[in-house]
Amino acid sequence: MTEVTIIIPVYNGSRWIDECFQSIVNQTYKTKFQVSVYNDGSQDNSLELIEKWRTAFLERDIDLCVTGHNDQSPRGVGWSKNKAVERSAGQFLCFLDIDDIMDKDRLLKQYQAAQAQDNVIVGCRFHREPVGSTERYTRWANNLPHGKLMTQIYTSHGPTVIMPTWFCSRSVFDKVGGFDEGGMGVPEDLIFFYKHLDLGGTLMRIDEDLLMYRYHQTSATFSVKEETIWNIRLEHLQKQVLSVLSEYTIWNAGRQGRKFFRSLSTDNQNKVKYFCDVDLKKIQKGYYTFEESKIKPKPKIPIVHFTKATPPFIICLKLDMTDGEFEKNLASMKLTEVDKIVTIPQSSWDPVSYKVEMKIFSSSKAVESEMLVNDQNGQIEVAEDQIIVQLKTYNGIDIDQRGYSIKEILLVISDLYFIS
Known part of the structure; x- marks a missing residue:
C-alpha cells in the first residue's frame, strides 16, 4: 500500500x-x-x-x-x-x-x-x-x-x-x-x-x-x-459567526469598515451596535448614516472611541500597518481571541469523534448539571431553555470557561474577528 x-x-x-x-x-x-x-x-x-x-x-x-x-x-x-x-x-x-x-x-x-x-x-x-x-x-x-x-x-x-x-x-x-x-x-x-x-x-x-x-x-x-x-470570506463569516451574534462592533469607521457594513445582509446590519475608531473627526460626527438603505429614516450607527465600544469586535483594519499603534490599542482592551477550537459544526457532529463536556444551566429549574454529549445519534440533548454556562472541552482540548446559548453551540465565541 x-x-x-x-x-x-x-x-x-x-x-x-x-x-x-x-x-x-x-x-x-x-x-x-x-x-x-x-x-x-x-x-x-x-x-x-x-x-x-x-x-x-x-x-x-x-x-x-x-x-x-x-x-x-x-x-x-x-x-x-x-x-x-x-x-x-x-x-x-x-x-x-x-x-x-x-x-x-x-x-x-x-x-x-x-x-x-x-x-x-x-x-x-x-x-x-x-x-x-x-x-x-x-x-x-x-x-x-x-x-x-x-x-x-x-x-x-x-x-x-x-x-x-x-x-x-x-x-x-x-x-x-x-x-x-x-x-x-x-x-x-x-x-x-x-x-x-x-x-x-x-x-x-x-x-x-x-x-x-x-x-x-x-x-x-x-x-x-x-x-x-471578499464575497467568499463575507459569506462564511455571516453564516458561521454573525448568525449567532446578537450584536457586535465594527472596528474602523473609515472606508473598509463602511464597505464591510454595506456588504452585510440586512439582519446582520441591524446587529451592529457601534463603529469604533481613534480618528476624532470620525468620532465627532457621532453617527454613520447608511444612505443607501431603503429604510426611512435612514439607519444611523453610533461612532465611538474604541475604549467606549463593547465586544465582540469585527476588525476591519490590517495588522502590521501602523507601526504597532493599532496592536497596542487592541492589546489595551484585554480581549479574548479564542485560541483553541472555533467551530463545532452540527452537520458533522459524530458521537464517537466529537465529544464535548459542558455544564448546563436550566433557566426554568435553575439547576446545574454536567453532561457529556456522546449519545448514539450525536445529538445535543438539552432543552431550549437551557444555557451552557461552561464549555469545558472539545475533542479533549480545554476551552475557555465562557457562557454560550444553545444556539451558539455551533461556534465557540471569540471577542475578535479579523476581516481585513
Whole structure:
C-alpha cells in the first residue's frame, strides 16, 4: 500500500520541472511513495521533461503517474488537483506546485505530523523566491501563533495554513469532496479551507521552513479577483459567526469598515451596535448614516472611541500597518481571541469523534448539571431553555470557561474577528 502521494498540477511548467522534481528525489522520506502529475493541456514541452525523470524516480522507488488532456484550454487548478488525486494511491496527499521546491525533509516531517492527528491539514513555514516578495504576507503566515490558525481565517491573507504547503490524509480530502472546479478566477484553496473547517477539521503548522514558494506574475493566484475572495470570506463569516451574534462592533469607521457594513445582509446590519475608531473627526460626527438603505429614516450607527465600544469586535483594519499603534490599542482592551477550537459544526457532529463536556444551566429549574454529549445519534440533548454556562472541552482540548446559548453551540465565541 502506498502511504504518500505528491499531487502536482502542471500547466506550462517546463521552466521549473527540473528543480521541482530534483527536490522530490532528494526527500529523506525513504518509504516508497508516488507522484501523481496531471497535465492541464500544457502548450510547452512539460510532458517531455516530466517523462525524462521517470528513470530517476524508479531508482528512488518513486512511482510516477502522469495523466492529463491535450485540449488547448486549461480546465483549472481545482480540476487538475482533483484528477491527480483521483489517479493517486496514497493514503496521505502532499500538494506541490510545479514552480515550488521542497526541502528534503518536507515529506517525512509532514507525514509524521499528519499521522499523529486525525482530520487535520498540516502546513509548514516557507520562504519566497525572489527574496523579499510579499514580506507582510510571509511574516504573517510563518509567525501566526498556532492558537490563531483557527481564528484569523477571514483576513485578506486567505487560509492561515497556505495551500502550497498542505499535507493531509485522503480521508480529509474525501470528506470535503475535493476542490471547486470553477476554473480560472476561483479561489479553490479558500473554498476547500472553509469546507474543511465547517466539517470539524483542524489545522497544524510545522514551524520549519520546508518549502520555497515561488512568486511570479503568471501564477494562478493572480487570476482571482479581490472581490471574489471578499464575497467568499463575507459569506462564511455571516453564516458561521454573525448568525449567532446578537450584536457586535465594527472596528474602523473609515472606508473598509463602511464597505464591510454595506456588504452585510440586512439582519446582520441591524446587529451592529457601534463603529469604533481613534480618528476624532470620525468620532465627532457621532453617527454613520447608511444612505443607501431603503429604510426611512435612514439607519444611523453610533461612532465611538474604541475604549467606549463593547465586544465582540469585527476588525476591519490590517495588522502590521501602523507601526504597532493599532496592536497596542487592541492589546489595551484585554480581549479574548479564542485560541483553541472555533467551530463545532452540527452537520458533522459524530458521537464517537466529537465529544464535548459542558455544564448546563436550566433557566426554568435553575439547576446545574454536567453532561457529556456522546449519545448514539450525536445529538445535543438539552432543552431550549437551557444555557451552557461552561464549555469545558472539545475533542479533549480545554476551552475557555465562557457562557454560550444553545444556539451558539455551533461556534465557540471569540471577542475578535479579523476581516481585513
